[in-house]
Amino acid sequence: MMRNYPQLLNYGVAIGSTAIALLLSLWLEPLISRTIGAFFYIAIIVSTWYGGFRPGIVTVVLSTLAIDYFLIPPRYQPGINQPEDVLRLGLFLLVALIINLVTGNLQYSRQKIQQLNQQLSQENAEQLRMTLDDRKQAQETLQQQFEQQRLVMEMTQRIRRSLNLQDILQTTVDEVRQFLECDRVTIFQFYPGWGGTIVIESVAPEWMALLPLQIHDPCIGEENVEPFKQGLVTAKTDIYTAGISPCHVQFLESLQVRANLVVPISLGDELWGLMAAHQCAAPREWQSSEIALLRQLGAQVSIAIQQADLFKQLQIELTERKQAEIDLQQLNAELEQRVQERTAQLTETNDRLRKTVIEQQQTQLTLLEQAQMLELQAVITRNMGEGICLVRIDNAVIIYANPKFEQMFGYDSNELNGQHVSIVSGVTKSVTTEDVNQATLSAVLQNTEANYEVQNFKKDGTPFWCSVTTSVFRHPDYGDVLVAVHQDITERKGIQEALRESEEKFRQLAENIQAVFWMTDNQSQQVLYVSNAYQTIWQRNCEDLYHNYSNWLDAIHPEDRQRVETEVIEQLKPGQYDKKYRIIRPDGSIRWIRDRAFAIKNELGEVVRIAGIAEDITELEQVNLMKSEFIGIVSHELRTPLTAIRAALGLLQTGIYDKKPDKFKRMIEIAAIDSDRLVRLVNDILDLERLESDRAVLEKATCNAADLIQQAVAGVQAIANQQNITFKIHPSNAQVWAAADAIVQTLTNLLGNAIKFSPADSTITLSVQQQTDRVLFQIADQGRGIPADKLEAIFGRFQQVDASDSRTKGGTGLGLAICRSIIDRHGGQIWAESTLSVGSTFFFTLPLPPEEIT
Numbered sequence: 001m002m003r004n005y006p007q008l009l010n011y012g013v014a015i016g017s018t019a020i021a022l023l024l025s026l027w028l029e030p031l032i033s034r035t036i037g038a039f040f041y042i043a044i045i046v047s048t049w050y051g052g053f054r055p056g057i058v059t060v061v062l063s064t065l066a067i068d069y070f071l072i073p074p075r076y077q078p079g080i081n082q083p084e085d086v087l088r089l090g091l092f093l094l095v096a097l098i099i100n101l102v103t104g105n106l107q108y109s110r111q112k113i114q115q116l117n118q119q120l121s122q123e124n125a126e127q128l129r130m131t132l133d134d135r136k137q138a139q140e141t142l143q144q145q146f147e148q149q150r151l152v153m154e155m156t157q158r159i160r161r162s163l164n165l166q167d168i169l170q171t172t173v174d175e176v177r178q179f180l181e182c183d184r185v186t187i188f189q190f191y192p193g194w195g196g197t198i199v200i201e202s203v204a205p206e207w208m209a210l211l212p213l214q215i216h217d218p219c220i221g222e223e224n225v226e227p228f229k230q231g232l233v234t235a236k237t238d239i240y241t242a243g244i245s246p247c248h249v250q251f252l253e254s255l256q257v258r259a260n261l262v263v264p265i266s267l268g269d270e271l272w273g274l275m276a277a278h279q280c281a282a283p284r285e286w287q288s289s290e291i292a293l294l295r296q297l298g299a300q301v302s303i304a305i306q307q308a309d310l311f312k313q314l315q316i317e318l319t320e321r322k323q324a325e326i327d328l329q330q331l332n333a334e335l336e337q338r339v340q341e342r343t344a345q346l347t348e349t350n351d352r353l354r355k356t357v358i359e360q361q362q363t364q365l366t367l368l369e370q371a372q373m374l375e376l377q378a379v380i381t382r383n384m385g386e387g388i389c390l391v392r393i394d395n396a397v398i399i400y401a402n403p404k405f406e407q408m409f410g411y412d413s414n415e416l417n418g419q420h421v422s423i424v425s426g427v428t429k430s431v432t433t434e435d436v437n438q439a440t441l442s443a444v445l446q447n448t449e450a451n452y453e454v455q456n457f458k459k460d461g462t463p464f465w466c467s468v469t470t471s472v473f474r475h476p477d478y479g480d481v482l483v484a485v486h487q488d489i490t491e492r493k494g495i496q497e498a499l500r501e502s503e504e505k506f507r508q509l510a511e512n513i514q515a516v517f518w519m520t521d522n523q524s525q526q527v528l529y530v531s532n533a534y535q536t537i538w539q540r541n542c543e544d545l546y547h548n549y550s551n552w553l554d555a556i557h558p559e560d561r562q563r564v565e566t567e568v569i570e571q572l573k574p575g576q577y578d579k580k581y582r583i584i585r586p587d588g589s590i591r592w593i594r595d596r597a598f599a600i601k602n603e604l605g606e607v608v609r610i611a612g613i614a615e616d617i618t619e620l621e622q623v624n625l626m627k628s629e630f631i632g633i634v635s636h637e638l639r640t641p642l643t644a645i646r647a648a649l650g651l652l653q654t655g656i657y658d659k660k661p662d663k664f665k666r667m668i669e670i671a672a673i674d675s676d677r678l679v680r681l682v683n684d685i686l687d688l689e690r691l692e693s694d695r696a697v698l699e700k701a702t703c704n705a706a707d708l709i710q711q712a713v714a715g716v717q718a719i720a721n722q723q724n725i726t727f728k729i730h731p732s733n734a735q736v737w738a739a740a741d742a743i744v745q746t747l748t749n750l751l752g753n754a755i756k757f758s759p760a761d762s763t764i765t766l767s768v769q770q771q772t773d774r775v776l777f778q779i780a781d782q783g784r785g786i787p788a789d790k791l792e793a794i795f796g797r798f799q800q801v802d803a804s805d806s807r808t809k810g811g812t813g814l815g816l817a818i819c820r821s822i823i824d825r826h827g828g829q830i831w832a833e834s835t836l837s838v839g840s841t842f843f844f845t846l847p848l849p850p851e852e853i854t
Contacts, residue, residue: 009051010047010050010051010052010054010055011051011055011058013046013047013050013051013055014043014047014051014055014056014058014059014062015058015062017042017043017044017046017047017059018040018043018047018059018062018063018066020039020043021039021040021042021043021063021066022039022040022066022070024039025038025039025040025070025071026070026071029071037063037067037092037095037096040059040063040066040067040092040096041095041096041099043059043063044056044059044060044063044096044099044100044103045099045103047059048099048100048103048104048107049103049106049107052104052107053100053104056100056103056104057100059100060093060096060097060100063092063096064089064092064093064096067089067092068080068089072085072088072089073085094386094485098449098471101471101473102449102471105473105474108474111359111362113335113338114359115359117338118355118359120343121345121348124343147179153332154175157329157332165304165305165308166200168304169187169199169200169301169304170200170202172200172297172300172301173185173186173187173200173201173202173275174202176202176277176293176294176297177202177203177204177277179293180277180290180293182277182278182279182284183203183204183207183278183279183280183281184201184202184203184204184207184210184257184277184278184280185201185202185203185275185276185277185278186198186200186201186202186203186210186211186275186276186278187199187200187201187265187273187274187275187276187301188215188273188274188275188276189272189273190225190271190272190273190274193216195214195215195216196214196215196216196273197212197213197214197215198210198211198212198213198215199211199212199273204280207256207280208255208256210255225271228262228264228271228274229264229266229269229270229271231264231266232264233261233262233263233264233291233294233295234260234261234262235260235261235262235286235291236259236260236261237259237283237284237285237286238258238259238283239252239253239257239258239259239260241283255278256278256280257278257279257280258278258279258280258281258282258283258284259278259279259282259283259284259286260276260277260278260279261276261277261286261290261291261294262274262275262276262277263275263276263291263294263295263297263298264298265298265301265302265305266302267302267305267306267309272302272305275294275297275298275301277290277294320449320450320451386404386485386486386487387401387402387404387405387406387407387408387409387466387485387486387487387488388400388401388402388404388405388483388484388485388486389401389402389405389416389421389424389483389484389486390475390481390482390483390484391421391481391482391484392478392479392481392482393472393479393480393481393482394479394480395420396420396421396422397418397419397420397421398416398417398418398419398420398421398423399417399418399475399478399481400417401416401417405486408458408466408486408488409424409456409458409459410458410459410460410462411459424456424457425454425456449469449470449471450469450470450471451467451468451469451470452467452468452470453465453466453467453468453489453493454466454468456486464488464490465488465489465490465492465493466486466487466488466489467486467487467489468484468485468486468487469484469485470482470483470484470485471483514533514536514615514616515533515613515614515615515616516530516531516533516534516537516538516613516614516615517529517530517531517533517611517612517613518530518531518534518611518612518613518614519600519609519610519611519612520549520609520610520611521608521609522599522607522608522609522610523608525549526546526549527545527546527549527552528609530542530545530546537591537593537614537616538555538583538585539585539586539587540555540585540586553565555583555584555585556581556582556583556584557581557582557583557584557590559582560581560582563581564579564581567579576596576597576598576599577595577596577597578594578595578596579594579595580592580593580594580595580617581593581595590618591616591618592616592617592618592620592621593614593615593616593617594614594615594617595612595613595614596612596613596614597610597611597612597613598610598611598612698739698742698822698825698826699739700737700738700739700826701737701738701739701740702735702736702737702849702851703735703736703737703738703740703743704733704734704735705732705734705735705736705768705775705777705846706729706731706732706733706734706768708736708738708740708743708744708747709729709747709766709768709777710729711740711744711747712744712747712748712751713727713729713751713766715744715748716748716751716752716755719752719755720755720764723755723758723759723760723761724760724761725755725758725760725761725762725763725764726762726763726764727763727764727765727766728763728764728765728766729765729766729767730765730766730767730768732767732768732769732770734768734769734770734775735775735848735849735852736775736846736847736848736849737826737846737847737848737849737850738826738846738847739826742822742825742826743822743826743846745818745822746818746819746822746823746844747777747779749815749816749818749819750779750819750842751764751779752815753815753816753842754779754781754783754840754842757781757783757784757840758781758782758783758839759782759783762781762782762783763782764779764780764781764782765778765779765780766778766779770848771845773847773848774828774845774846774847774848775845775846775847775848776843776844776845777843777844777845777846778841778842778843779841779842780839780840780841780842781839781840781841782838782839783839783840784836784837785834785835785836785837785838785839785840786832786834786836786840787834787836788834791831791832791833791834792831794816794832795816795817795819795820795830796817819844823844823845823846826846826847827847828844828845828846828847829843829844829845830842830843830844830845831843831844
C-alpha cells in the first residue's frame with residue numbers, strides 16, 4: 001500500500017486540480033466565458049509537473065469531459081451539437097496535450113540535469129583521489145577546456161543573438177587570435193576556380209594585413225581542395241620543414257606565414273572557405289586542443305553562415321526565435337548556476353553516489369512512461385482533425401504522418417513514411433534539400449514552439465496554403481523529433497488576397513482623384529480616413545484631422561459654419577446630404593467646396609459611418625459669377641442700342657415724319673448709328689471670346705515694331721485729322737515676336753481711345769524701347785486723364801471711366817479687355833499710368849524674337 005501511495009497521490013492531485021479548475025470556471029464563468037480552458041490549463045501544468053506525464057493525461061481527459069458536460073451547451077448532457085463547440089473543444093484538447101507534452105519535457109530536462117550533476121560529482125570524486133600535481137594539471141587542462149568551450153559557447157550565443165554575419169565572424173577571429181596568442185587569424189572564402197578573398201581578419205599590428213586581399217594560389221587545384229571537403233585539418237609547424245611544394249612555400253612567404261593551422265568551413269557538402277591561424281614570427285607546435293578548438297569554431301562559423309543564408313526564409317519566425325533565444329540564455333544561465341552550486345558541494349560526493357542507483361531506476365521508469373505516452377499520442381494523432389507529421393532532426397525524414405496529413409497532401413496511407421520532408425515542402429532551385437535539413441536543425445536549436453504560414457505542394461503538384469505549428473520533443477527511438485501540425489488555410493488565403501486587392505484598388509482610387517474622399521465614425525466622430533487631396537485643397541495636414549475632428553469645422557468660413565453644422569444634422573436624417581461652403585486656408589485664401597456625403601448602415605439599419613467626397617469648385621463658382629455679370633452687362637449693352645433702333649423705327653412707322661424729310665432722315669441716321677454700334681459690340685464680344693477660349697490662332701513671326709506702329713497710325717489717321725490731332729513717333733529698329741494683325745488691332749484700339757479722349761490740336765506720342773528680353777511700347781495722350789482707382793478696372797469687360805462715354809464717345813467697353821487678352825496671349829503685360837487733366841500713357845510689352853534671345 002505504501003509503495004503505491006505516491007502514484008495514488010499523483011492521480012489524486014490530477015483529480016483535485018481538475019475539480020478546483022471546474023469550480024473556479026463555474027464561479028467566474030460570467031467573466032471568462034470566452035476562455036473556458038484557462039483554469040484547466042493551470043490544472044494540467046500542476047498535475048504534470050507534480051506527477052508526470054500520465055497524471056497530466058488524466059487531467060487532460062477529465063478537463064475535456066468537464067468542459068463538455070458543464071460548460072458547453074447542452075449543459076449537463078454528454079455530447080456536442082454545434083460545430084463551433086466541437087472546434088473549441090478540439091482546440092482546447094490540442095493545446096492541453098501540447099502543454100502536457102512541454103511540461104513533461106521540462107520535468108524530463110530537470111531529471112537529466114540531476115543525472116549530469118551526479119556524473120559531474122563522480123568525476124570530481126575521482127579527481128579528489130588524484131595527487132596534488134595531477135590535480136593541478138587537470139585543473140589547468142579543465143581551465144583550458146573551459147576557456148575553449150566558453151569561446152565556442154560565446155560564438156554560439158552570438159550566432160543566436162545576432163544575424164549580422166560580419167560582426168559574428170570579426171569577433172570570432174579577434175577572440176581566437178587572443179586565445180591562441182598567434183599573429184593572425186583569417187577567414188577565407190572560395191570563388192569558382194578555387195581562388196578567393198580574405199573576408200575577415202584579425203592581425204597583430206606589426207604584421208601585414210591581408211584584408212581584403214584577392215588570393216589565387218597557383219599551387220592549389222581540385223586535388224588539393226578535395227581533402228578539405230572531407231574535413232581535413234592541416235597543422236604546419238614550420239612551412240620549411242612541412243614537406244609542402246616550393247611553390248606553396250613561396251606563396252606563404254609572401255603572406256609572412258611561418259606556421260599555420262587551417263580548418264575547412266563547409267556548407268553541407270560544399271566547401272565554403274577556410275579558417276586559418278598564422279604564426280608569422282617563428283615556427284609553432286600546434287596543440288591538439290588548439291586544433292580541436294579551431295575545428296569546433298569552423299563548425300560554428302558554418303552554422304553562422306548557414307543561419308545568415310536562411311534569414312530571409314525564416315523571417316516569419318523572427319519574433320518566436322528571439323523569444324526562444326532569451327529562454328535558451330536563461331536556461332543556460334540556470335544550468336551554469338546549478339553546475340556551480342553542485343561543484344561547490346564536492347564534499348557531499350558519498351551521499352550523491354548512494355543516490356545514483358535510485359535515480360537510475362527513476363530514469364528507467366520515466367523512459368517507460370514516455371514510451372507508453374508516445375503510444376497514447378499515436379492513437380490521438382490518428383484521430384485528429386489536423387494534419388500531423390513527425391520529422392527526424394538528424395536527416396529530416398518523415399517517421400509518421402497521420403491520416404489527415406496524408407489526405408491533405410494527396411498521399412496514400414503510409415506512403416510518406418521514410419520520405420524526406422522536402423517532398424511536401426516544395427523543394428525548388430532556390431530552396432534545396434539541404435536548406436530544408438538546415439531549417440529543421442535550426443528549429444531544434446530554437447527548442448520552442450513556432451507558428452507560421454507556408455505554401456506547400458500536394459502529390460500532384462497543386463500548391464495550397466497551410467497554417468503550421470511546430471515544436472520539438474525527445475523521441476526514445478529517434479532522438480529529437482520535430483512535430484508539425486498543419487491546417488489547410490487556402491480558402492482563407494484567397495479571401496485575404498481578394499480583400500487586399502480590393503483595398504488596394506480603393507486606396508489607389510482615393511489617392512488619385514482630385515477630390516477629397518473622407519470617412520468618419522458616427523459614434524466617436526473620429527475621422528477614419530481622408531485622402532491626400534485634403535492637403536492640396538485645404539493646405540492642412542491629414543494627421544491633424546485624424547487627431548482633432550474639429551479642425552474641419554475650424555477651416556469653414558465663419559459666415560458658413562453655423563449653416564453647415566445645421567445642414568449636416570438635418571440632411572443626414574434621410575441618409576445623405578449635398579452642400580456648398582467656403583473654407584479659409586492658412587495663407588488666408590478662400591476656396592469654395594462642394595461636399596457630398598452618404599450614410600453607411602449596419603445590418604440593423606443603424607448609421608455606423610459617414611463617407612463623402614469634397615471637391616474644390618472655386619473656379620466653377622468664379623465662372624458662374626463671371627457668367628452672371630457678363631449676361632447682365634451684355635443684356636444692358638444690347639438693350640440700349642436696340643431700344644434706340646426700335647424707337648426710331650416706331651416713330652417712322654406712325655407716319656408722323658412722312659411730310660418732314662429732315663426728321664425722317666435723322667431717324668434713319670439714328671437707327672443706322674445704333675445698328676453699327678450693335679454690330680461693333682457683337683464683333684468685340686466674339687473677338688474677346690475667341691481670344692479667351694484659345695480658339696483664335698495667333699501665328700507669330702519676327703516683326704518690325706516701327707512697321708506695326710505705321711500700320712496702326714495709318715488706320716486712324718483720318719479720324720485724327722478731323723480733330724487736327726498729330727502723331728509724334730520716335731523711330732526704333734526693335735524687332736518683336738508677335739502676330740502682326742493682333743498687335744496692329746491692339747495699337748489701333750489704344751490709338752482710337754487716345755483720339756476719343758484727347759482735345760483738338762493735341763499730340764499723341766508713340767515710342768518703342770528695347771529692353772533686356774522684351775520690347776516696351778508707349779502711347780501717351782494729352783487728354784483728361786484716368787482716376788487712380790480706375791487704372792486696373794478699365795481693362796475689364798464693359799468698363800469705362802464714365803458711363804456716359806458709351807453714348808458721347810461711342811465704343812463698347814470691350815476694347816481694352818481685347819487688348820489685354822491679345823498681350824497675355826503673347827506672354828507680355830499691359831498697364832496704364834495717368835495724371836488727371838494732364839494725360840494718360842498706356843504701356844505694353846512684347847517678347848524679342850527667339851534668335852535674339854539666344
